[in-house]
Amino acid sequence: MMSPNQTRRRALLAAAALASLSPAAPAWAQALKQTAKAAGPARIVIVGAGVGGASTAKYLKLFSPGLDVTLIDRNPNYVRHYGSSEVVVGTKTIEDMTVSYDALKSKYGVKVVQDTVTGLDPDRKEVVGEAGRYPYDKLVVAPGVELLYDAVPGYSAELAATKIPSGWIAGPQTVLLAKQLQAMPEGGTFVIVSPPNPYRCPPGPYERTALVTEWCAKHNPRAKIINLDPKNDFVTDATMILGWNRLYGYPIPKAYQEKLAPFASPGRADCALEWVTEKEGGRTLSIDPDRMIVKTVGGDVKADVLNIVPPMHAADVALRMGLADKTNFCPVNRVDFQSTIIPEVYVIGDASIADAMPKSGFSANTQAKNTARAIVETLAGRELPEPAWSNTCYALAGHDYGIFVADVFRIIEGKIARTNTRERYQFLTAGATEQALAAMYLDSWMNTITEDSFG
Missing domain, CATH: 3.50.50.60 (FAD/NAD(P)-binding domain)
Known part of the structure; x- marks a missing residue:
């Protein structure tokens, strides 16, 4: 008979193995391949290469490899925000937070450009940068937030x-x-x-x-x-x-x-x-x-x-592009996250007004996948499927004590609303094993969402 420590160790190892599995990049790609034909050589420009922008670029190329996808960011690499409080207390380094765009370029054929975007010419359908102008057929803006x-x-x-x-x-x-x-x-x-x-x-x-x-x-x-x-x-x-x-x-x-x-x-x-x-x-x-x-x-x-x-609103580039309303966030069509202000432009992630969805990396990733699919379907002249999104926010109360909130979202009466009716949070009765598992889930999630978005 196993001791309590042995039982706990086996449970932790099993959970770690499950949590380390990739979060369904092949599943998303396979689902679309069953119904979609190539969307053609349209030019897609993406501004902002965080989780939302990178995920959009990758999934556009997975869904329709013939698309011409350009990803623009002012930084040479991504420094991930999720997990960065562990840098504050010394359990991670800023190097651990730094993610390369190399896989997006080499594996998927995404053009990654380092430039600072200064504006948008919607009449000519061009993104304006300090180093050049970038024509588009569809534009995705995923700039994150500005700290005030x-x-x-x-x-x-x-x-x-x-x-x-x-x-x-x-x-x-x-x-x-x-x-x-x-x-x-x-x-x-x-x-x-x-x-x-x-x-x-x-x-x-x-x-x-x-x-x-x-x-x-x-x-x-x-x-x-x-x-x-x-x-x-x-x-x-x-x-x-x-x-x-x-x-x-x-x-x-x-x-x-x-x-x-x-x-x-x-x-x-x-x-x-x-x-x-x-x-x-x-x-x-x-x-x-x-x-x-x-x-x-x-x-x-x-x-x-x-x-x-400090307080925050949509990143200044979104405001310079004219995509924000009086709230200084960006209103979007809930089905595909297309801007309600400028057509052919989609705003995802923290800068968008997404109703019940939180501003999180998980939200940006799932919004990116739905929007990438919507763009491909629109270019191919097909009707858009009913969207659904999900989010899980993990957090640590201590290095071995994890907590979480998990939700599923759909459009209800014109707004994005939470649809899960079961308990959203970790049970209050959770013991040390469940708390340790949640901490391991957090670490595994950070690895898998980084791979799903950038790898």
Whole structure:
């Protein structure tokens, strides 16, 4: 008879093997090959080579190899945002986050161009870049989000690059934040300012809070970690709060007592983690960068390390192209994500208005596949199939404690709506094995979606 440790080890290994399987690139391609003929040599230009843009380029070539696909980005490679909080706490490096476009070029024949797009000429159907102009028959725009540093009084892009990093777009700021955490004085205070809705990666600020708390427990045990929030809840809040409680002694807030108390451990008075909600005065009014003070509705908070995740909207290139409405995000037709402002242009990923779908890498990937298929079907003169999308957001409450939210979406009464009726989240009754499995699923998902999008 196996011991509990042996049983757990076998379960973990089996789950890791399952989670490491590729997320259905062949299945998508095979499904279309059963019904589709080549769409012809149309010119498709894609602006933005993150998960959404790269996935679109790859799947267009899978679905219809004869298409002329050009992928434009200002960067020579992609630095992935998902998983980048692990760079902050030193379990991953920024090199681990860096992804090449070589496979898109060599395996699929995608033309990858490094250029900064400055605008759009919709009459001539040309993308305007600093280095040239790119004619298209269909255009896909997947630019991600722009961080609005100046929306936080006292903050700026210069401060983010030098003293008070955001690190919400992975790169030098992420590395700077990691160095600041390592250099934080013994017993210092790490402050995270969470963003208002909508923002990219809904569980992200709270995962970063957890991982920094875990790091400090090992390396700076008298430190405090404070999350200042303009909101009163967040996606995965119940399961994340339960993780905070079990791992760090976080007292269950009154608003969650009825739901979580049966599963929680007693809170500790010396818990290093504090989440200050909007009701408790957590909304930031301004910052004093010289004194490293955050002025909130509830009073001043002094930081030794300050990490601000500012408000965001669609990347500026989408605004320069004229694709955004007064919300500064981009309205789209829900069936194919074609812009409702400029025809023959599709906007996917974080920049689009996708109703119930979160702004996540998983969402961008599944939107890309549906939009690529819609483009191929449209070029071939066929009716578009009814679309469906999915999303799973994974997050860590600790290195061996994973949580998630999983959803399926369809169009209901003209809007993209969640259709799954079963539990969306990890069960509150989940034990150590399930939590460890979810952490392994997260790591496997990051590998497989990177391969699915770029490999």
